[in-house]
Amino acid sequence: MRLRSLLFVPADRPERFDKAAASGADAIILDLEDSVVPARKDAGRAAVAAYLDTPCDVIRMVRISPLDAGALDADLSVARRADAIMLPKAAGAADVRALVRAAGADCPPILPIATEVPAAIFTLGEYAGVAERLCGLTWGAEDLPAAIGAATSREPDGSYTAPYQMVRALLLFGAHAAGVAAIETVYPAISDLEGLAAYAARGCRDGFTGMMAIHPAQVAVINAAFTPDAATVVRARAIVAAFAAEPEAGALQLDGQMIDAPHLRQALTTIERAGDAGA
Numbered sequence: 188m189r190l191r192s193l194l195f196v197p198a199d200r201p202e203r204f205d206k207a208a209a210s211g212a213d214a215i216i217l218d219l220e221d222s223v224v225p226a227r228k229d230a231g232r233a234a235v236a237a238y239l240d241t242p243c244d245v246i247r248m249v250r251i252s253p254l255d256a257g258a259l260d261a262d263l264s265v266a267r268r269a270d271a272i273m274l275p276k277a278a279g280a281a282d283v284r285a286l287v288r289a290a291g292a293d294c295p296p297i298l299p300i301a302t303e304v305p306a307a308i309f310t311l312g313e314y315a316g317v318a319e320r321l322c323g324l325t326w327g328a329e330d331l332p333a334a335i336g337a338a339t340s341r342e343p344d345g346s347y348t349a350p351y352q353m354v355r356a357l358l359l360f361g362a363h364a365a366g367v368a369a370i371e372t373v374y375p376a377i378s379d380l381e382g383l384a385a386y387a388a389r390g391c392r393d394g395f396t397g398m399m400a401i402h403p404a405q406v407a408v409i410n411a412a413f414t415p416d417a418a419t420v421v422r423a424r425a426i427v428a429a430f431a432a433e434p435e436a437g438a439l440q441l442d443g444q445m446i447d448a449p450h451l452r453q454a455l456t457t458i459e460r461a462g463d464a465g466a
Contacts, residue, residue: 188246188271188296188322189213190368190397191413192406197222198231198249204238210403211410214246219262220253220275228258232265239268246270248298254282263290271296271322276303276330279310283317296322298370301361302354303330311361323368325399326358345382359394371398380408387412396460415461423454423461 194212196203198219207215217238223231235249249266250273252258266272267290274286277299287294301307301314301324314324328340328351340351347355355372362369371390374383387398387409398409415423429441430451438447 188368190246190323190370192397192400192409193248193370194400194403194406195222195250195373198235199223199227201234201238204234206403208243208245208247210406212245212400212403212406213397213410214248214271216248216250216273216399217269218250219258219266220250228252228261232261236265236268239265248273250275254285259286259289267291267294269295271298273297274299276307277301278304278307280313280317281310283314283320287317287320294320296320298323298325300325300327302326302358303334305331305334308354308357311357312364314361314367315365318365318367321365321367323370323397324358324362324365325370326355326372328355328372345376363394368396369394371395373399373401374405375401377402377404380404383408384412413460415457419457420461423457426450426454427458 190213192212193214193216194207194210195216195218196207198217204215204217217235219228219231219235239247247269248271249262249269251262251266253276254274272286272290272295274282274297277283279301283297283299286297297320299314299321301311303326311324314321328347331351331354332338332340337348337350340347342348359369371387374386376382383405390398391412395413397413400406400409425441426446429439429446430436433439438445440446
């Protein structure tokens with residue numbers, strides 16, 4: 188499941204569904220949680236149910252309400268038909284197991300938002316135990332500060348304060364420890380595409396494999412950031428070819444630089460991502 192870009196769309200705005208699907212996003216997130224007021228939840232479920240009955244070329248994910256919100260059965264009546272389920276305010280692997288039990292054996296792959304409650308920070312290493320049920324892990328920088336009474340998660344220049352830098356890093360390592368996609372959180376300044384490009388590039392540099400979006404205008408920038416460029420792919424193929432030519436070598440020189448097993452693993456990952464993106 189390729190997840191470079193995941194675009195949110197409110198579940199009660201069906202007139203936006205096709206536009207979201209045509210944005211170029213790898214996945215659209217039909218949101219039954221924060222973007223839909225309680226009085227509109229049933230309308231949102233009905234709209235999503237109708238939309239899931241129609242063919243679509245993109246991954247369709249449904250963000251359900253938190254497990255303790257009292258809406259699980261109603262949300263799952265729709266969400267179990269999607270390609271994946273986004274689980275907000277996940278507190279660890281136990282919540283994934285609970286969702287699977289509730290959804291049944293045919294539960295779609297799950298994408299937990301794994302940092303929105305304080306207790307969740309201490310369980311980020313547990314997701315490897317339910318990796319077969321996941322399509323990735325992602326994080327958020329808004330709910331957690333509200334939960335602990337913090338004024339903000341960001342410095343005046345937009346960078347994260349120290350606690351949220353830590354949370355971001357732990358989520359990143361938790362995803363890779365589980366062997367699943369590491370999805371960067373949203374960039375809230377919709378019109379700042381230059382800032383978005385820099386933010387997404389840092390995410391890719393640090394090891395994230397994709398990113399969530401809140402507006403269709405952000406999708407192309409995110410896709411570009413998480414798709415290896417031609418020069419990077421050429422270099423990766425050269426590394427793979429060098430080791431293929433000398434399979435007994437532990438380390439080699441390529442263009443005057445030493446390369447070893449970590450470079451080979453990184454090169455193989457680059458080629459895989461480029462292939463997924465159609466390069």
